[in-house]
Amino acid sequence: MPNYLTTWLRRSERHRTLNNLLKLDDHLLRDIGLTRSDVTMMRAGRRSIGHE
Numbered sequence: 364m365p366n367y368l369t370t371w372l373r374r375s376e377r378h379r380t381l382n383n384l385l386k387l388d389d390h391l392l393r394d395i396g397l398t399r400s401d402v403t404m405m406r407a408g409r410r411s412i413g414h415e
Contacts, residue, residue: 381406 384392384402392398 378406 381402384397385399385406389399392402
């Protein structure tokens with residue numbers, strides 16, 4: 364049971380983080396080394412945060 368809870372909490376935090384990143388403007392994303400498409404792909408599960 365704790366494993367399911369941990370998984371759910373991690374997914375919830377990841378979802379919240381990616382949604383918050385999408386609220387940033389393109390200039391701020393670029394300042395931290397991301398593009399809007401990077402965040403969109405991470406949200407879709409196609410790219411990990413530690414790419415390149």
